[in-house]
Amino acid sequence: MTLDSGFPVDGGAPTPVETVAGLGEAEVLRRIFPRLPHAQAELLGPGDDAAVVAAPDGRYVVTTDFMVQGPDFRSAWSTPHDLGWKAAMTNLSDVAAMGARPTALVVALAAPQDTPVDVLLGIADGLRDACALAAPGCGVVGGDLSTSPALTIAVTAFGDLEGRDAVTRSGGRAGDTVAVAGDLGRAGAGLWLLFRDAVTPTGRVPDALRAETVKAAHTELVAGQVAPVAPISSGVRAALGGATAMLDVSDGLVLDARRLAAASGCAVRFDASAIAREVGALLDVDAVVGDRAADFVLRGGEDHALLASFPAGAELPEGFRRLGELGDGSGVYLGDSPVEGEGGWDPYSGWDGASG
């Protein structure tokens, strides 16, 4: 079984497209390697059976995350650069959420055989540019290439705690201040717009040409979905600033706050005024979100903001905004009212099978 790569190909191009199957693995790797970012922590890089990476304090942080065409992205909406960017950013964010400095990535990529090699080069460029912006010094130390009917990127990311304790989800205490760094709601709003306006009218199939129009009119929301800028450096700043608990807001503020609350044995109590400020900020980015703004702020996922708790009265590190506080009890409250409904995303029950 073979599916096409799904990426738009310029049908008028006079030269044949170079595919990964036509070039073969060795030539594909030869073209990819020079584009990948170098990791300062690399002691032995690609080319042997395994890489060797420095862990100066005798520990390393590790996380892994899949991106699969269909459930996790649509190639009609995301450029190859977007895919590399987002694959890096989501993993860097998990490292940052431990209070660690991202040091290295390994990248396993499986692509349909007719995938143009330019798609893989674009992914490499996206990995490089995301590392350069969000985690300078972090680079790719190894990887693997394979074939799959669905383009699949598996990134494993590493980080250095620099001698500090890891900031887990469980260290929050009643009275702590709850704060966030990074955007809330853009990625969810961008996905809503794409599903509303960047699909074919009859089949509701993701459509590249319509996506261009949506991107032009709503640049920041679409970028928040396809190529989010996560506050990676805020992770170390939070740790240095005394964060008691922290996590990456990947599944929506309410759901991830509920996880922090449960792990810390507390309730998260959001100030109504703080949430109103976040809703206003999202409306300022793009008024198209309208009445849905609060829902995107509270339940939209994939922004990869950092939600953290700090000791009461501590000065919040640069980039963090107060959202409320931890209290006795359990669950998530907005003002005095419990917040119902989780939002979030389950890859098994949440995906309708639509590709594109």
Next chain:
Amino acid sequence: MTLDSGFPVDGGAPTPVETVAGLGEAEVLRRIFPRLPHAQAELLGPGDDAAVVAAPDGRYVVTTDFMVQGPDFRSAWSTPHDLGWKAAMTNLSDVAAMGARPTALVVALAAPQDTPVDVLLGIADGLRDACALAAPGCGVVGGDLSTSPALTIAVTAFGDLEGRDAVTRSGGRAGDTVAVAGDLGRAGAGLWLLFRDAVTPTGRVPDALRAETVKAAHTELVAGQVAPVAPISSGVRAALGGATAMLDVSDGLVLDARRLAAASGCAVRFDASAIAREVGALLDVDAVVGDRAADFVLRGGEDHALLASFPAGAELPEGFRRLGELGDGSGVYLGDSPVEGEGGWDPYSGWDGASG
């Protein structure tokens, strides 16, 4: 687009099959976690944004490898336990080939939505049993679940050099003894048998019922392909024994010897008598290989033997058998004759697109 999981389902079972989509991610994870092996090096395990792993000498070895249904395995031939086993073993082997002790794995798994949860549990059991046999103390410290039309397992494995230098491919010198630990030819012979006898007569589609018959008649060859036992502990033994260069024979003896030769700036010269001994050993395992035995020994891949060079005159570590020596020049020789033809496997040009 959704494909079925491909695994045989007992159509006579009175109870409905529990699928991953029906159960949802949280319940699937709840059932998987207790089956996964614990890593002694784990400082913080699954359940947070990332894990924390010990690196006592301030470095860690890392490698990553994809297994995709279709190009890398067929679910008509491999049980879920086989898949977990092989995904672990191939990655542990890359760690061992650096002379490191495997310490930890992270596992990202994407499965079609109708995959029975028992398939994932079987994979977890295979990961556990492979670690228990080949790398006691090594375990799973994290992972990710997603959805894909093709069952896909991405393992990233870590190792501890215990203060030693990594054994790369490039340290061999003319005069060094070339030796191997582990099987040669079984995996290639097993794949040949499966493609010959475990497919439907007309469509040549992998067939589970026929595979049972092949497995019963040729147990060791099929096991060498679907659940190889790689000589993982020989990696550390080789390093302690002074190995100058080493790699994992994943793509066939000749191709991987050519890589060691090229990296070390030498020629690999196999003794004709040593290769004859390996061919005889394969025939002793199963005479069905017949005239093809030499080809499987020289060009069959996926055995994950360890090919290493040692200083001339050094006593070979337990488990290693002399195959020849490094000489001046380049390339691979059998006796005085250059060996042509690579064998090996290119995921992009080597796969015909057949699934099953």
